[in-house]
Amino acid sequence: MKHYLSKIFDEAKKKLEYLNEIEISFSIPNNPEHGDLSTNAAMLLTRKLKKNPREIAREIIDNLAFDSDILESVSIAGPGFINFKFTQKFLSKIITEVNREKENFGRSDKYKGKKAIVEFVSANPTGPLTVGHGRNAVVGDTIANLLEAIGYDVDREYYFNNAGRQMRVLGESVRLRYLELLGETVDFPEEYYQGEYIIDIARKIVDEKGDSLKKVEDVTYFKDVAENEIFEDIKSTLKRLKIKMKSFFNEFSLYEEGKIEEVLKIFKDKGMSYEKDGAVWLKLTELGNENDKVIVKSTGEPTYRLPDIAYHTTKFERGYDLIVDLFGSDHSATYPDVLAGLKFLGYDTSKIKVLIHQFVTIMENGEVVKMSTRKANFVTLDELIDEVGSDVVRYFFIMRNMSSHLNFDLSLAKKQSDENPVFYLQYAHARIASILRMTAGEGLERSMENLDLLTTDSELNLMRKLSHFKDELLYASENYEPHRVANYLEELASLFHKFYTDCRIIGSEKNLAEARIALAVAVQQAIRNGLKLLGVEAPDKM
RNA sequence: GCCCACGUAGCUCAGUGGAUAGAGCAUCGGUUUCCUAAACCGCAGGUCGCAGGUUCGAUUCCUGCCGUGGGUACCA
CATH class of the missing domain: 3.30.1360.70 (Arginyl tRNA synthetase N-terminal domain)
Structure with a gap:
């Protein structure tokens, strides 16, 4: 239009x-x-x-x-x-268009030939994914889906670090629990990982190795086992959400390949860094930021900024046209430093789109559930999927604007009742499937011959809505606002339910009935395509 | 203190500088001899946080203030 x-x-x-x-x-x-x-x-x-x-x-x-x-x-x-x-004649053409494009209806090739990378989740393997990571995972995957729908060739990447202090603490936490299981009295520090899963991992080591590691003080083995176990757990959780990463990028590889040294050297050679108090500082004030920041600690260990900058140089070298980074709001202060560093190194930072999503607040029985990986009192993403299923989890995380705080009412989500908007959408799809089963039994077939018979307001409104699908998808994708797709689908489903109430198929004159079937099939296709982008099932029966 | 989000109906939230600000849930009422009532229809509910400014026109853009969350580390 x-x-x-x-x-x-x-x-x-x-x-x-x-x-x-x-x-x-x-x-x-x-x-x-x-x-x-x-x-x-x-x-x-x-x-x-x-x-x-x-x-x-x-x-x-x-x-x-x-x-x-x-x-x-x-x-x-x-x-x-x-x-x-617009005329009825023009509006009804959308039905033949949907029929022609089928699963491609709504997609476009505007960005065909362009390559994009979406970095998301990127949680270090120190514990199971929490509900907070869930929002990042689902939003990131959906954005990747949307970019694909407008023509991008998209790679999904998970960046992680299995070295450094966090992981040492993890290894030490497991070692202490191991000793505990062997009957030793240990002083378990409060800042160590308190979660139940640490004990599970320690128990596994006891099962496999008995007390043979009792005297081993080096935590490497404990750390490695924990990392493997936890990463397997993270991957299985992502799989349940239908998220498939193209690659897992290990920060350590940046050291192995000398990227860190390389970047550090450039900063040094160009006088952009200096030493103070035994640490190396980056002159971010000269690049327009507020304060200079440490990039190598006095211990010789880089802070996250340096590897982050080095990591992003690889994204440029890999030839992406669009680089999307999705972070929780707790990282909002880190990216300006990284961008400034990259710009100084001569990279075109306009290719980078940093997206920040706000936190998830879990409510249960009217009370806020506090989350922390280190302390034990978190709700894991896996537990949440157990309770409500992957479809509900994905939909709840996507249906709100990512810049808003998300209130996840656990008691309500657990209900799995009709209060849940995802069922409303799925039901519309299932209802159409049911109609098709019934009408086939009546000997009625979809027909494009008499679409001019579709003239009631309910029918015209549905066709109008279908006509906007492609524009809505393009807008949602270009603006990184996946929740709009959910909003659109709810409106489409609502118009369909109204059509269902107002316009009967079985019992209407044959030509009209068969034109209405064509409209219903088109709506079903649009809902299915939309749900697919959101990673939600489109059932034929409920 | 400073930086970044957010503040819209009882609750959770949509809203691309435009026309009478919308939806779901919750409350109350109605609809089924008929393709799934997981639906549909109706009633009620609002100083769009407050105050200025820009504009023919501001919930939307700008400034200040208030409130909430996050950040402001040689943690990530």
């Missing part, structure tokens, strides 16, 4: 020069009585032309050469909107 309007406006620009001076956009009016699409072009020109916007609108309309088979009416309304109402 927008495509057609852009076309006739381009024609009009030849006659009305002033149309070139503004950006003409079309939006969907809130009130359906205002037509299918509308533009505020005339209002934007009031100042420039010093004329009444309604007069300008009149002039624009007089210069629009439109086909009356496509546009039913073009009218001026309110302060100077131009409203466009």
